[in-house]
Amino acid sequence: MSERRAREPQTETYDLNADDDEYVPYVPLHKRQQERFARLTSRRVESERDKARREQEEQEEREDEEREAEKRREKQRKERTLLMEAQEVHSKKAAEDAKKTEDQKADEADAEILAAIASRRKLASDLELAKGVSYTQALKSTWTPPHYIRDRSEAHHRRLREKYHILVEGEDIPPPIESFADMKIPQSILSFLKASRIVSPTPIQIQGMPTAFAGRDMIGIAFTGSGKTLAFCMPVIMMALEEETKLPFVRGEGPVGIILCPSRELATQTHGNIVAWTSALEKGGYPHINTLLCIGGISMGEQSHIMNKGLHIVVATPGRLIDMLEKKRFTLNNCKYLCMDEADRMIDQGFEEDVRHIMSFFVRQRQTLLFSATMPRKIQDFAQQSLVKPILVNVGRAGAANLDVLQVVEYVKQEAKMVYLLECLQKTPPPVIIFSENKNEVDDIQEYLLLKGVEAVAIHGSKTQEERQYAIKSFTSGAKDVMVASSVASKGLDFNDIQHVIIFSMPKEIEDYVHQIGRTGRSGKTGIATTFVNMNTAEQTLLDLKYLLMEAGQKVPAFLQSVEDPRVAQGGSLKGCPVCGGLGHGIANCPKLEDTQRRQMASHRGSDMRGD
Numbered sequence: 001m002s003e004r005r006a007r008e009p010q011t012e013t014y015d016l017n018a019d020d021d022e023y024v025p026y027v028p029l030h031k032r033q034q035e036r037f038a039r040l041t042s043r044r045v046e047s048e049r050d051k052a053r054r055e056q057e058e059q060e061e062r063e064d065e066e067r068e069a070e071k072r073r074e075k076q077r078k079e080r081t082l083l084m085e086a087q088e089v090h091s092k093k094a095a096e097d098a099k100k101t102e103d104q105k106a107d108e109a110d111a112e113i114l115a116a117i118a119s120r121r122k123l124a125s126d127l128e129l130a131k132g133v134s135y136t137q138a139l140k141s142t143w144t145p146p147h148y149i150r151d152r153s154e155a156h157h158r159r160l161r162e163k164y165h166i167l168v169e170g171e172d173i174p175p176p177i178e179s180f181a182d183m184k185i186p187q188s189i190l191s192f193l194k195a196s197r198i199v200s201p202t203p204i205q206i207q208g209m210p211t212a213f214a215g216r217d218m219i220g221i222a223f224t225g226s227g228k229t230l231a232f233c234m235p236v237i238m239m240a241l242e243e244e245t246k247l248p249f250v251r252g253e254g255p256v257g258i259i260l261c262p263s264r265e266l267a268t269q270t271h272g273n274i275v276a277w278t279s280a281l282e283k284g285g286y287p288h289i290n291t292l293l294c295i296g297g298i299s300m301g302e303q304s305h306i307m308n309k310g311l312h313i314v315v316a317t318p319g320r321l322i323d324m325l326e327k328k329r330f331t332l333n334n335c336k337y338l339c340m341d342e343a344d345r346m347i348d349q350g351f352e353e354d355v356r357h358i359m360s361f362f363v364r365q366r367q368t369l370l371f372s373a374t375m376p377r378k379i380q381d382f383a384q385q386s387l388v389k390p391i392l393v394n395v396g397r398a399g400a401a402n403l404d405v406l407q408v409v410e411y412v413k414q415e416a417k418m419v420y421l422l423e424c425l426q427k428t429p430p431p432v433i434i435f436s437e438n439k440n441e442v443d444d445i446q447e448y449l450l451l452k453g454v455e456a457v458a459i460h461g462s463k464t465q466e467e468r469q470y471a472i473k474s475f476t477s478g479a480k481d482v483m484v485a486s487s488v489a490s491k492g493l494d495f496n497d498i499q500h501v502i503i504f505s506m507p508k509e510i511e512d513y514v515h516q517i518g519r520t521g522r523s524g525k526t527g528i529a530t531t532f533v534n535m536n537t538a539e540q541t542l543l544d545l546k547y548l549l550m551e552a553g554q555k556v557p558a559f560l561q562s563v564e565d566p567r568v569a570q571g572g573s574l575k576g577c578p579v580c581g582g583l584g585h586g587i588a589n590c591p592k593l594e595d596t597q598r599r600q601m602a603s604h605r606g607s608d609m610r611g612d
């Protein structure tokens, strides 16, 4: 006890020197117990919390795994569905493909090639293309058909079109009209036409003229010699007459219309026609219509009397027209009518860029017309997107031969051709045209004929303008009996009453053949075409020829009959080629396509070299 007491004061006494760290304060037992209990409790709480947390985490992990597993299952389900769908699509396509005929497959292949080569830009001016200008409505015209024709039913128009085998495509098509008088053509022109034995309109005129008079853009396709020239000249003459009557043209004004031709000869001929028809008008008391011939090879000085007055109509070849426009000899500010004769050739054979350049001189919407005897589908499609609400007027298959021509195809060995030619010339009286594909051959034939005493002239691209004009003039006047020509003279030229066309070397492209035989059998008369073929003629060309003869109901000689179509054995499509219209081959073998591509490549190379 005493010990306890003796220690008690020590504990009471404060040793100020003692180290603080060593100091352990006294904690009463119950407090220590409380603290221990608290520690134990808190440890238990903590461990319970840990446990709960762990359980929670485990639970979450399980749920995550469950979700992952569900996701995997879902993904697998989707993959299975997709696979099934793909298999279904695949088997459907396979079934469809199996159902497709060889023809359909060939059509699809053709369409692919067509799409690949259809990279042409719209036929519009660069300015319009750049500004995104596109016209949606046809030009307004003051011309209307007489009320008794307007009052006719659509069924009546349809019957008329059927009667003349006229096919039309497009919206709001003007009615066909069977008489020039009902087209409201002035009497003085009607009398002049009558004197030239043009009394009633041909099918292309019946539908094409009302369409053009109504201001509509159009594509006119009709046989060689079927009167297309009148169909596209009369509307521009009437337009010029109307404008001149409203307000006479003074120097520097005009033209209202342009007719573009692919060759000087064709332009000269069309110009001659317009001058004849407008002179007839003038004689009937109407105002003078001033028409300019704008072609290479003639000096504009010769036509200064025309340039010194207001200008109504210009007939031109593209190159010279561009030259005149660039030199500002006249403008197209008031020009409302643009017609292209032999339009497929204009667009397809290297003039496309020229045409586009000419378009860039127009400052307002124009009426655009494309005419030709051959118009492959490719060009038709292209033209359709370049014109405004166009109307297609088609008389007979584009590229088909004129049925008024008797077509004779003869097998003549190369070395026998010249001699046989002489014999062949005896078939009919003159005038006769002989075509050859080659300039040198044209000269050789002319020389041979001259030696044999035949009055022959020759025309081809390397002749001067004077030589060409002399040849045409002396042949047209009847001073010369025979004209030997390369294909430059084949398209569009209208010589009087050609009796016989001899094709000395068969052209590679069947379109050229159609144009060449079309120099005879014009304006309702009949004519003969004799064509020499031999082992130098490509089999495919012979096949095109064979089908063309069959289509025209002509005699197919035995050696042509024996030419077999490889497409028959391959089970392929026997439809005509959409590029050149030839019936004996498909687009994949088209000779024209090869040529076109060659030309395109050449022009690219040319522009690369010029650096433009």
Ligand SMILES: Nc1ncnc2c1ncn2[C@@H]1O[C@H](COP(=O)(O)OP(=O)(O)OP(=O)(O)O)[C@@H](O)[C@H]1O
Binding pocket: 196, 197, 198, 199, 200, 201, 202, 205, 222, 223, 224, 225, 226, 227, 228, 229, 230, 372, 373, 491, 492, 493, 494, 518, 519, 522, 523, 524
């Ligand atoms: N309605 C008609 N009746 C009789 N002859 C006509 C008629 N219209 C035009 N002709 C004559 O028919 C001939 C051929 O006409 P045109 O030169 O216009 O034919 P085309 O269709 O342009 O031929 P191509 O495709 O070969 O150029 C011309 O001599 C022309 O005077």
